Amino acid sequence: MNRAALMALVSHWRRRPLQLLTLVLGLATATALWSGVQAINAEARDSYDAAAQTVAGAGAARLVARGGQGITREDFAVLRRAGWPVTPVIEGRIDTPAGPMRVTGIDPFTLGPGMLGGAESSEATEIAYDPAFLTPPGLILAAPETARALEGGTGEGTASSDATPDKVLREAEGPERAELPPVRAVAGLAPGTLVVDLSVAARLLGNAAPTALILTGPVPDLEDHADDDRGAIGGPIGGRNGEPVGGPGGDTLADLAPGLRLQTPQGNADISRLTDSFHLNLTAFGLLAFAVGLFIVRGAVGLAFEQRRGVFRTLRALGLPLRRLLVLLLAELLILAVFAGLLGVALGWLLASALLPDVAATLRGLYGAEVAGTLTLSPAWWLSGLGVAVAGTLLAAGASLWQVARLPVLAPAQPRAWAMAGVRGAWLQAAGALALLVLALGLGLWGRGLVAGFAMLGALMLGAALCLPLILRGALRLGARGARGPVAQWFWADTGQQVPGLSLALMALLLALAANIGVGTMVASFRLTFTGWLDQRLAAELYVSSTDPAEAGAMRDWLAPRTRAILPIVSTGVTLGGRPGELYGVADDATYRDNWPILTGLSDLWDQVAAGQGVVINEQLSRAQELAPGDTLPVAGEDWQVAGVYSDYGNPLPQVLMGMDAFATRYPDITPARFGLRLPPGDAPALADALRDRYGSGVEIVDQRALKAESLRIFERTFTVTGALNVLTLSVAGFAILTSLLTLAGMRLPQLAPVWALGLTRRRLAMLELGRAVMLAALTALAALPLGLALAYVLLAVINVEAFGWRLPMHLFPLDWLRLFALACLAGAVASLWPARRIATLPPGELLKVFASER
C-alpha cells in the first residue's frame, strides 16, 4: 500500500519537473547561503581563537620593562620559576632587500602549543623546534608571500618561483644590513613578519633584550590587582579552588620582577570586536537569505499540495488512512529535503570557498586577524547544514501538511488554485502581520540583550513580509483608480489578481531587498563612521614609538625643532567601573581640541582636562556606567568629573583620557615612549626617513596616511563580500519570481486568451506581462526601503549597542537605493522575460484551445 500510494504521490513531480526544480533549488540555495556564511564565520572564528593565542598577538597581556633597562634573563627565569606562564619576545624592525620588515624573536620552548601562526600553527611550531631554527645561523619563518619577496630581493619577478624551503637569502645590499638567515615559507604567519629564534632576533637587532614577556596563560588573580600600577599581581598559581599543592607563595609581580609592569591588551590594537560586528553582518545576511529561500520552498510545496488535493482525496477514498498519508507526505518531503540539503551544503561550501579569500583579506588587513584562506570541513558543519535544510522544509511545509490533515474525504476534487487565497486567509495574514509588528515594537521598547534584538529583527522582517500583499493590493487599487483606457484598467486589475500567486516570491524579494538596504546601510555607515573616526583619532601625521624609553627623551629633543607639535602618549591599566580599562594622559593641544571625536561634552571640556579638573571617557564606558558629562567617575581611587564622551570604535575596553600634568603627577614612573607628531603632511615621509636613519630599528614609525589608505583599501574588499552576497540574495529572489511566474503561466492562458481575442496582440500582452512583473518588483522595492532602513536602524542602534557597546550613527545613501531599485526592477524583468517571451511566441492554437467548444 505504501509503495503504491507513494508512487501516486511522487508521480506528481514527474509531471511537473519545473516545480520539483523550484523546490530543490529553493531549498538548496537557502541552505547554501546559510551554510556558506556559517562556514566563513566558523573558519574566521577558529582563526581568531588561534590568533588570540599567537605570540605577540594583540589580545595577549604582556609584561614590559618599567624603566630604561630591558627585560633580563633573570626576570624571565624568576617569573617562570614562580609559575608565571610567560614567554619572551624580541620585536623590532630591520631593513631587508624587500623593504623594512618586522622581526619577531620567539622562544619555542615556552611558546605553548598553537601560539605561532594561528590556525596553521602546527607546521610553524614543528619547524620552530628544529635545531636549525635554534642554532646559528638560524632560520627565518615567514608567510609564503613574504618569503618570496625576501628571496626575490625586491619582490619582483617572483611569480614563478615557488617558496621552496631553505632558500638562502641573497646577500643583502648595503653594508649596515645584518646578514639574514635562510628563509622558510610557512603558511599562516602574518605577512611582513619574520619569525626567528629569540637568539637570532637578539643578534639581528643588535644585541637586543626581549621587548616583552607575553602571558601565555591565565594568571588567576590578575584582575583583582590590575588597577594597582605597582603590578601587585597575586599568586600566579591556582585559583581559590584547587590551589595546587607545593606551589610557590602568592608573590606579586613587584616581589618577583620589580622592573616590569603589566600591560593589558592594547585597546586600539584589539579590533577583534569589530570583526565580530563584521560577522554579525554576515550572519544576519545568511539568516535573511535562508528566509528568502524558505519562502520559495513554501511556495513550491504549497502549490504541489494544492494541485494534489484530488490525489489525496482519491487515495483516502480508496482506503489510505489519513495518518499514513501524512507519514508518506512527510517522507517525501524529508527525502527531498535531504537531497536538496546535501546539494545546498555542497553549494555553500563552494560559495564559502569563493568568498573566503576576500573575507580573509579583509580581516587580515583591517583587523590584523589571520584567517586561513582555505576551508576546513567539519562533519558538524555538514550535519548542521542538512539539519537546517530539513527544519526549513518542515517549517515551510507545516501549513500544507496541516491542511491535508484537515481535508475532508469528500472535499471537492477540483483543485482550487492555492493562489486565490480566500478573504479570510488575507485577514488572517493581516492579523498575523500586525501581531508580529506589535511584537517587534514591544521588543524594541522593552527588550534587553542581543537575543531580544535578533527576535525583534525576525518579527519585524516576517511581519513586514506578511504585510506585503496587503500593501501591494492597496497600491494596485490606487493605480487602477487612476487608470485611463481599457488596457490600463485591465492591466491594473489583472496585476492585482496576480498578487496572491506571486506574493510568496514577492515576499522573498522584499526580504532580499530589505536585507540589502539594511546591511548595506549598516556597512556603509560603518565605513563612513570608521573612516571619519580614523581621521579624527589619527590626526597626527606621524606616530613614533621608541623601544627604549631613555632614548625617547633624546628623540623628543631632536624632534622638537622639526615638528609643529609633539604629542606624548602615555597610558596605564586601571580598573574602570569594575572592569579592566585604560587611562591615557593627553597633552593640551589643538590637535585634540580640533579633532578628537567628541560625542557629547561640556563646552569647556578640553580646558577642564588640561587643568586636571575633568576627564573624557569613551562611549563604551559611558554606556556601561550610564555616565553623562557632569557625572562623577572614580579613577584610581579619586573621583573625577566626566567632561565629555568620545567615540572609540573597536575598543572593547573602557578608556579614560586625563590631562598630561595630572597623569604625570599620579604616575611619575611612566615616561612617554610614544609620540604623535604634527607637521606639514608633505614633510612626513622625509622626517620618517630621517628618524629611521638616526634611530634605526629602535624606533617604530607609523605613517598616518599610509595607515588610512590601507584601512580603506581593505574596507573596499569587505564590500566585495557583502556585494556578492547582495547579488546572490537578489538572484535567489529573482529566481523565486521566475518560478512563480512559470507556474502561474499555465493558469494565465484562460485569463489572457479573451483579451487577445478582443484585439490585443500577443506581443502587446507579453510586454504587459513584463511590465506587470517589473511593476510588482518596483512596488516591492518601494515597500522594502522603509523596512531596510528599519533593519539598518535596528542593526546599528540596537544590535550593535547590545553586542559591542557603541552605537554607530546611521547614514543614508539614496544613490544606493536608486541602484537597488533599478536592480529590483531588473530582477523582475529578467524573471518575467522567459514567461513573457513564451506568451509572445505562443501558437494561436494554444490560445484557441481556451475557446474550443468542441472538447
Add this chain to the structure above:
Amino acid sequence: MLVVDDIRKSFPGAEAPVDVLRGVSLRLDRGETLALVGESGSGKSTLLHLVAGLDRVDAGRIAIDGADLAQMGDAGRARLRRSAVGLVFQQFNLIPSLKVADNIAFQARLAGRHDTAWTAELTERLGLTAHTAKYPEELSGGQQQRVAIGRTLAARPALVLADEPTGNLDSDTGARVLALMLDLVAETEAGLLMVTHSERVASAMGRRVTLEAGQAI
C-alpha cells in the same frame, strides 16, 4: 462584407496533418444572419476563428469590408478584432479581473468608440444594471453570457461571430439570450455568423451553411 473564398486549413495530427477545412466559401452581408452547422469536428469553430483573425488560413482568402486578412500582420488582425469583429464564446471568456461594467465597456474602449449612453442602454436591456459592480465569477451562466454579448455589441462591430453562445445555458435561458442577441444585432445592423449544433438556433437565423468533413454542402 464578409467574403470567405475557398479556404483551407489543416492541423498537425498524430500521423498525418488533419485537413479541417477543405475549400469552404461563403458570403455574409450587413444585417444578415448566418448559421454555421455541422457535426462535431466538421470545422465550424476553426472557420469562425479564421474569420475572426485568430488564426491564419493555409489557402484561400478571407476579406472583411474588402480587407484581406491574409495581408494583415499580427497587429493588423488585432486591430481588426477590436474594431470590426465581435466575438461571443460558448465559455463566455470574460475578463475575470474586471467588473461587469468594465467588461461590457472593454472592447468598445479598445476600439475607441465607447458610447456611454449606448453601453448603459445595452446594460439595461441585457438586464445587468443591478450587477455592474460585480465580478464575472459572481454571476450565473446566463448573466455571464449576456455580459459577453454586451461586451461585443457595445463596440458596434460590423461582424458578430458567435460560437455556440447558448451551448452552456439551459434551454429557457438560452432562448432568451438568443432572442436578445438577435434583436440587438439587427438593431446595430451587424452581420452575424453563428456556429451552432442546435436546429432551433439555426432556424432562427436568416441562412444556414452546413459543413461536412471540411466542406460546405
Add this chain to the structure above:
Amino acid sequence: MSVDRRLVLTGLLTLPVTARAQGFAGLGTGARGYAMPRPGPFDFPADHGPHPEFRIEWWYVTANLRDAAGRDCGVQWTLFRSALAPPGAGPEGPWAAQQAWMGHAAVTTPEVHLSAERLARGGTGQAGASVQPFGAWIDDWRLTGPTPDRVEMVARGDAFSYALTLAADGPVVPQGEGGYSVKSAAGQASRYYSQPFYRAEGQLRLGDAAVQQVSGTAWLDREWSSQPLAEDQSGWDWFSLNFDSGEKLMAFRLRGEGAPFVSATWIAADGTPTPYGGTALRIAPLREAAVAGRQVPVAWSLALPEKGVDIRVEAVNDAAWMTTAVAYWEGPMRISGSHGGRGYLEMTGYD
C-alpha cells in the same frame, strides 16, 4: 631508569617532531665534540650536578605511594637535558640556546593517569641543575634540597599537583660496572647511578578533589651519556622494583633486531649492588592491553634464578600512557610471586 630512545638519539628538540626524527638522525647519531663516558669512580658531589660536556642527561624520579586509605598510586618527576651543540661550538649571546631542557611529570592511580610536560631553553635559568645546594628544576617544578639525601619534589599539571619530601635511607648505588652501564653489544654505554632508598611523604591533589596525604618509596636515576644506543634498537622495557624484603632490582631489556640486550642490578638491602648481564635474567611479557591505540605489555614475568626471584609484575593502571610530545608508557607496578613489592616500569617503542 631511563628515557625514550629517540630522545637519546635525536636530542630533545626534535622530540615533538617524531616524523622528522629520522631527518635529523645525523645530528642524533653523532657524538663528535662531546665527552664520552668512561668507567671509573664517580666524583660526588659534583656528579650530582649537570654534565654539559655530555650530550644527554637526566634526573628521573619515580615514587610508589599509598594514600591514607591504602590505595596504590605513583608519581613521576623527570628532567631531561640535551645539548644542541658541543661545548664551545654553540651559539653565543644571552639567549642562545646551547642546551634544551624538558620536564615530564605524571600521577597514576588505579583509575587515572595524568601527565604534563615543560620545555626550556638552557642558559636562562628557567631550567637547570645545581650541586650545592642540590637542585634540578624547570619552571615551578623542582627537585631541590640541601643534598640529594633530602629533597623536595614538586610538580603540577593542568589537573594534578604534588609536593613530596624524599629522604634517603640508604646509599647511592652505581649501576652496571661501577656506574658504567653498557647499553648494547656494540659497547654503547652511559654513566648511571641510582638512589633507590628514598622514603617519600607529602601531598597529592587530583583535579578539584581534596588534598591527599601520601607516603611510600621513591627511586632516583641519574644518567648521562653522549652515545646513542645501537642503530637497530627500537625500544626498551625498564624495571625498577622494590621488594618487601628491602632488596631491589633494576632491570632493562633493549629490544632490537636480534635477541634483546638484557642488563640488571640486584641491590641488597644495604645497597650492595650485583650487576647481571646476558642470560642471568629472564624477562617475558604475560599480558597485553590496548593503550592509546596500540598493544602494550602490562604484565610481565621476571626471573633471576641466582637470587631465587620468580615474579609477576603487573601494572596498577594499564593506561599509564604519557601523552607528552614523544609518548611512552610509564607507570607503577605491583609485584607478586617469589617476592612481593612494588615498582615502576617504563616502556618505549611500542608504536
